[in-house]
Amino acid sequence: MTELTKTLELKLVDPNTHKRQKLLETQDAYQQALQAAFAAGCDTQSAANDVVVEYDLSGYAKNALKQYVPQLCGNSYDADELHDNHPVRFTNEGLQLDHQPQNAIEWYVKIPHHEDYHLWIPARTNPEQREWLEALDADDAEMGESRLFERDGTWYLHITVTRDVEDQSEASADERTPPDESGEPCLAGLDRTPIGVDIGEASLVTVCHRDGSGSPVRPRLWADDGKAVRRLRKTYFTAKRRLQQRGSERIAESYGDSLWDQIDDVFHRVTREVVEYAESVENPVLVLEDLTYIRENMDYGEYMNRRLHGWGFAKLHAQIRYKATEKRIPVETVNPRNTSKACHACGEHGSRPRQATFRCSNDDCWLGEYQADVNGAINIADRYRSGESHRRSDRSSRQKAGDDDSATDGASLTGPQDSHADAGTQQETRGTYAS
Template sequence: MQKSLTKTLVFQLQPDESGQQLLADAFLEARRVYNETIRRAKNGEDWDEIRQDLESDADLVNNTAQLVVQKSLEAMENYYEYDDYNQPSHTKDGAYPLRSNYEEGYNLFLEDDCIRYRASTKPYNTVKGTLSGSPDSLEQLRHAIQSDAWRVGTAEAMRRNKNYELHINITHTKAKVREKEESRTVVGADINEDCVALAALHEEDIIDSVVIDYPEIKGKRHRYFTMRKRTQNVGKSSFDRMFERKEERFVHDRLHKVSRQVVEWVSRFEKPVIVFEDLKGMRDSIDYGTRMNCRLHSLPFRKLREFITYKAAFQGIPSDKINPKYTSQACSLTDCEHTTRVNRNKKRFKCVECGRQDHADRNAAINIAKKGLGKLNRNVPALKTLPNVRKMRRQASGCVNQPTVTHGTARSHHADGIVGVSD
């Protein structure tokens, strides 16, 4: 199957003083266009009329105005598609990113030792300079400009931490992703607030399983949540936005690292496919009080799934989704499969019917993989025993791979460490 795969490269713009002023004015005009688009869309005006009016009225180059309006309406479309949650604001403040297409709103020029840029802001005004960034990113962009297999696409100019950045999308147009039906191994992925559990199954047996912990994301998000509430209580909204941006960057960075680790693990198996829970509509079933709802609604489930999906696609690994109903409540042993909510208590799964104990997220990952096999019309293996639960956690020295400890659980020929599951 032919599938276009896109990667985003980040560079520093470092414009001179006049260039900074041009960008600042254009950011404010883009913000005005965004706010006006959202306001009129909320009022129920025809979207085609909104496009026509604002694209012709905006004090931006035509290409940028079109993309700002398009991004604004996409935000409204996502709001309606994902359960009317998180409605876009029409009073957004601060700088708003400038989108533009390659060779229309911006251009790149290769030189022996650098890559120069020219970005249009307002009509008849351009910002020029040299891109700076990591050597890997510069080399990838240089290769994308010169290679027929890559296409340089849309870019966003923005200001972050007093720095001007250009985020450039490059697309590999000839990447091959295997058909799901050709897969031999189904890897169930259960994404949670502080970990992702993976279980690899084929038609004969379970091959392996692992729980990748990232507690630092949960801890940092809780810390920033507390800090934002305190600043809101004293009316310091600027600090609230600063903490929100810092949290977003931290989580974004960690999720990239976790997704790479997931894809490295999945790549070990023969013709794998990664299966996720389809969590669309999840918010309708969550009602645990204001504070907990806010925390759970903002979890980056979708972002981590997207990171894993596109990184896997670069390795030719397809992805799929299944109905998540009862995956966390059902016993994964084929002879039992007893399903009840009381089977799960936080991170511990203990079947009240057969007495088997397991890590709750690993148990859910196995159930997801079983559903994935069924969706592919494959035989689900007769699981009578399961491997010990292994955990992997990122630490300063790198990844730590170890079995969990304490409470007894099912034994099998896969056991190679201390038996048990974690609390």
């Protein structure tokens, strides 16, 4: 493994008037603090702290200044003067990313304004850096310093990210498939074996594929892990409610972070094992359900919506995609419509008398009853085999309108919101990486 560092580029998407004003306030306060600390010749962090502590900035910006100004004043750069357009720097704890792949704008970033005020703003990303962003979102990469700046009326973020990357020499040239222009391994000339990946609540993940004769083979279910995650999430919601009733908001938040870390450990292990399963299949292609359709079709009442929208579909998808990419295994998506309702043997719709059981309604079908999640995984693979697939770089989807442009619930245990209510301009439908 080799440790690599890359600067990720994000373009903030049309902040509304309120958020643009807050960004300008942050920029102005940062420039004033930087100029004052530089003019005072602060060559130690302690000296810089005495100056910047008075300014209306978040602790993340102040800490970045305390590290940066001593470098300017002789330790590293020995600068004679400052230009007036330095980017606003934040230490590595300052920013937070949220991934919403069901939206036309997939990524949201939380930018600190001052100690008790943060802004959630949607952002466009460089498509070539998608794998790095997904690794960062899945906690398999480490965020370093970030820089916020404005150019010609548009706001940008540059984020330094470090991660371990598998050495190219570890895989022989014969084992790799050259990528096409989109960066995905090229499928031309290869007889790919579609592996259906069904993500659910009963079984966290289920995979299955067909052999050369068309028979489903080697299904694998991570049902025990589904139970473990359900138990942790139930514990979280119960404990959070009780702690909030006692006024212990900070303890509730800390407790939630601890439980999510445990859930994330399960996600990482399971998605790694999914990719290992794919490696054992000749010429595999992992086939996932397109989250665009999954989220739009979820409406099962308040209780079930809370469970399903917080289940972690987006995080599991992201981890599978980037881990598969590291192993040069292609990933495609298909419309999930009726994959859990149709019989993989005859195509007729059936029922689920129990969570884990699918019953075909066709009396002439040999199937009868079948494991429901395996049936769904086979249908997902078959949908790709029939010729349907959606390249993520080509997909254009409608973003649901919300009360503001903060991220929506789904990729995390609790939905992030701006610190102050902001009924801003609703985001328009936009194509991926549109200007």
